[in-house]
Amino acid sequence: MSANNLVIRNLHVAVDGKEILKGINLTIEEGKIHAIMGPNGSGKSTLAYTLAGHPRYEVTEGEVWYKGQDVLDLEPNDRSKLGLFLAFQYPVAVAGVTVANFLRAALNAHRAQEGVDPKSTAIPMAEYRKVIKSRMDMLEMAPDFARRYLNEGFSGGEKKRLEILQMAMLQPSISIMDETDSGLDIDALKIVAEGVNKVKAEKPELGVLVITHYQRLLNYIKPDYVHVLMNGQIVREGGPEMALELEEKGYDFIREEVFGNAS
Amino acid sequence: MPANLQSTFDVAQFEALLASRNEPEWLTSRRREAWQAFETAEQPDWRRTNLKGFNIADYTLAEAEVSVEFAGAEGVTILPLAEAIQSHAELVQRVLGSAVQTSRDPYSALNNALVNGGLFIHVAKDVAVEELVRIRYHVAKAGTIVAPRTLIVTERHSSINVIEEISSADFDASAVVLTGVEIEVGDGGQVNFSSVQTLNNNVYVLGSQQIRINRDAQAEWLNVVVGSAVQHVTLEANLSGNGSSVNWNGLLYGNGKQNLLVAPKLNHIGLNTEGQINFKTVVDDEAYAVFDGMVKIPATGQGTNSDLRENALHLSKTSRSDSIPGLEIDANEVKAGHGSTSGQIDEEQLFYLQSRGLPFAEAKRTIVLGFVGEIIDMIPDEAVRERVETIVAEKV
Ligand SMILES: Nc1ncnc2c1ncn2[C@@H]1O[C@H](COP(=O)(O)OP(=O)(O)OP(=O)(O)O)[C@@H](O)[C@H]1O
Ligand SMILES: [Mg+2]
Numbered sequence: 001m002s003a004n005n006l007v008i009r010n011l012h013v014a015v016d017g018k019e020i021l022k023g024i025n026l027t028i029e030e031g032k033i034h035a036i037m038g039p040n041g042s043g044k045s046t047l048a049y050t051l052a053g054h055p056r057y058e059v060t061e062g063e064v065w066y067k068g069q070d071v072l073d074l075e076p077n078d079r080s081k082l083g084l085f086l087a088f089q090y091p092v093a094v095a096g097v098t099v100a101n102f103l104r105a106a107l108n109a110h111r112a113q114e115g116v117d118p119k120s121t122a123i124p125m126a127e128y129r130k131v132i133k134s135r136m137d138m139l140e141m142a143p144d145f146a147r148r149y150l151n152e153g154f155s156g157g158e159k160k161r162l163e164i165l166q167m168a169m170l171q172p173s174i175s176i177m178d179e180t181d182s183g184l185d186i187d188a189l190k191i192v193a194e195g196v197n198k199v200k201a202e203k204p205e206l207g208v209l210v211i212t213h214y215q216r217l218l219n220y221i222k223p224d225y226v227h228v229l230m231n232g233q234i235v236r237e238g239g240p241e242m243a244l245e246l247e248e249k250g251y252d253f254i255r256e257e258v259f260g261n262a263s
Numbered sequence: 264m265p266a267n268l269q270s271t272f273d274v275a276q277f278e279a280l281l282a283s284r285n286e287p288e289w290l291t292s293r294r295r296e297a298w299q300a301f302e303t304a305e306q307p308d309w310r311r312t313n314l315k316g317f318n319i320a321d322y323t324l325a326e327a328e329v330s331v332e333f334a335g336a337e338g339v340t341i342l343p344l345a346e347a348i349q350s351h352a353e354l355v356q357r358v359l360g361s362a363v364q365t366s367r368d369p370y371s372a373l374n375n376a377l378v379n380g381g382l383f384i385h386v387a388k389d390v391a392v393e394e395l396v397r398i399r400y401h402v403a404k405a406g407t408i409v410a411p412r413t414l415i416v417t418e419r420h421s422s423i424n425v426i427e428e429i430s431s432a433d434f435d436a437s438a439v440v441l442t443g444v445e446i447e448v449g450d451g452g453q454v455n456f457s458s459v460q461t462l463n464n465n466v467y468v469l470g471s472q473q474i475r476i477n478r479d480a481q482a483e484w485l486n487v488v489v490g491s492a493v494q495h496v497t498l499e500a501n502l503s504g505n506g507s508s509v510n511w512n513g514l515l516y517g518n519g520k521q522n523l524l525v526a527p528k529l530n531h532i533g534l535n536t537e538g539q540i541n542f543k544t545v546v547d548d549e550a551y552a553v554f555d556g557m558v559k560i561p562a563t564g565q566g567t568n569s570d571l572r573e574n575a576l577h578l579s580k581t582s583r584s585d586s587i588p589g590l591e592i593d594a595n596e597v598k599a600g601h602g603s604t605s606g607q608i609d610e611e612q613l614f615y616l617q618s619r620g621l622p623f624a625e626a627k628r629t630i631v632l633g634f635v636g637e638i639i640d641m642i643p644d645e646a647v648r649e650r651v652e653t654i655v656a657e658k659v
């Protein structure tokens with residue numbers, strides 16, 4: 001098995017003392033697209049946040065490995081530098097911090113090396129301007145976006161687009177997209193999905209974990225695998241056809257099969 | 264324990280000041296009155312300003328170094344206050360003492376007794392001045408007490424932008440600044456006034472500022488406070504004229520042992536006046552900052568539209584801030600909102616920035632600089648803004 005797979009073993013996670021994830025086993029393969037589907041409250045975001053290192057989520061058992069590193073041992077910023085990216089379901093607003101300045105700081109943080117003067121590794125301004133412009137063009141974002149404060153007063157769709165802009169700038173090797181499709185209209189959904197596909201085309205080794213409720217997104221970002229998360233556990237796994245089946249039948253039939261009765 | 268202030272400041276210094284100035288009788292008698300009020304007063308009972316160890320007897324009267332940068336414009340008069348006392352006696356007599364009121368507290372009285380420098384700015388009617396007037400009062404030496412005063416009077420339909428910085432050399436012992444800003448905005452005119460305090464962390468600042476805004480006139484007011492050991496400054500915007508308005512922003516940033524207080528008071532006196540207050544506070548280490556605000560809408564203030572916002576950020580467990588947003592309404596047709604928040608850095612924001620690769624310390628720094636940046640960005644002079652940014656960058 002490749003060290004460039006992200007391997008999750010028997011992951012148990014509690015929030016405020018309540019167990020939410022109850023033994024997740026999942027491998028996100030290098031270069032593959034995985035979709036996670038599951039009802040509200042099943043633990044999808046919990047899994048996403050835990051992988052990104054949110055301090056509120058307490059890992060009570062299990063392990064996560066990526067590129068030979070014990071991910072759970074790393075600070076959130078080091079996970080980012082390792083190549084992990086989370087597109088938030090609910091992106092956070094930060095007043096007074098412009099998109100452009102923030103993204104430059106993030107890029108420079110990625111380029112920084114221990115014991116080396118950060119000035120010498122920082123991206124030159126001219127180069128940065130070129131990169132951000134091309135990425136914003138790709139996502140059809142107006143230039144004044146870059147001068148706005150991070151998510152401050154952004155519409156739901158704008159926030160999601162900004163998440164993908166960040167992903168396109170940081171070029172992760174594992175991207176977790178938590179309901180990036182919610183809040184997007186059809187046109188925006190296409191643009192965002194194409195953006196993701198372009199990033200993936202540039203970097204074929206990119207592994208993607210798409211969390212979604214809708215087959216719609218999966219028409220554009222075609223999954224290799226679909227996993228169903230219910231009640232803190234992965235209860236089903238299959239190919240892309242499973243997303244269609246779920247859309248058609250809902251989750252109840254799985255719930256009945258797995259837990260015996262529809263609750 | 265309130266101690267009598269009698270003879271804590273050398274009367275000979277006061278007499279020498281009087282003797283050195285050939286001032287009109289009204290001013291001399293005002294000074295004597297103020298001196299008397301100071302001398303017979305007791306130490307003020309300020310619960311939120313720490314004057315422990317502060318002894319006015321330790322200081323020698325001196326003048327602040329004054330610098331003015333302004334190319335000059337038709338209809339604009341800028342004079343040292345001492346000259347304006349002679350040449351614009353009537354205006355000076357009317358405005359001097361409007362903010363710094365002898366009856367307010369003993370240090371206001373002392374301020375009026377000792378005022379010994381400063382500037383007078385007058386704008387004739389119908390004159391709109393584009394260029395920013397840059398004033399700087401600089402305290403050069405430790406052990407001194409300076410009392411500069413800024414007076415601005417604009418006639419109707421005129422406008423001007425002024426920035427005043429109070430700065431000091433980087434000395435280790437303390438000094439005292441008795442400040443005063445007294446502004447009158449003529450009918451239909453506009454004054455934009457920015458006050459920026461970048462004193463070193465050993466200086467005491469005591470004083471008052473007031474803007475009186477006449478009929479249909481406007482003011483943009485900015486108060487940025489990043490320096491000093493102890494600051495106690497009252498601020499007053501009087502929306503005296505019908506249809507007048509003020510947009511008022513401020514920042515207090517304290518760290519170390521700084522004790523910074525502003526007491527902004529917004530008086531909606533005229534009909535249909537509009538006022539917005541938006542102050543931000545950051546405290547770190549053992550600093551203590553106070554926003555002692557008050558919005559007053561008397562019975563005359565029908566049609567008032569008022570809003571007060573104050574947000575405080577605590578960066579350490581041992582730092583403190585008090586926010587006292589008072590509201591007194593005696594008119595019935597008014598809109599008045601206020602909100603204040605205080606708390607630590609938002610964990611979700613921290614995580615969001617960290618998740619993009621920013622190390623914890625940098626994420627924190629980014630959030631703090633963003634929080635204060637909204638106000639700092641309003642400083643209209645680049646050099647002053649950069650000085651403030653440097654001071655803030657060292658604090659974070
Ligand atoms: N801070 C918290 N305190 C208590 N319970 C929490 C907390 N955060 C999440 N939970 C609970 O954890 C469960 C899983 O939440 P999570 O956000 O992971 O669900 P989800 O699958 O992403 O749902 P959705 O589809 O609605 O986004 C829910 O029952 C939720 O209420
Ligand atoms: Mg979720």
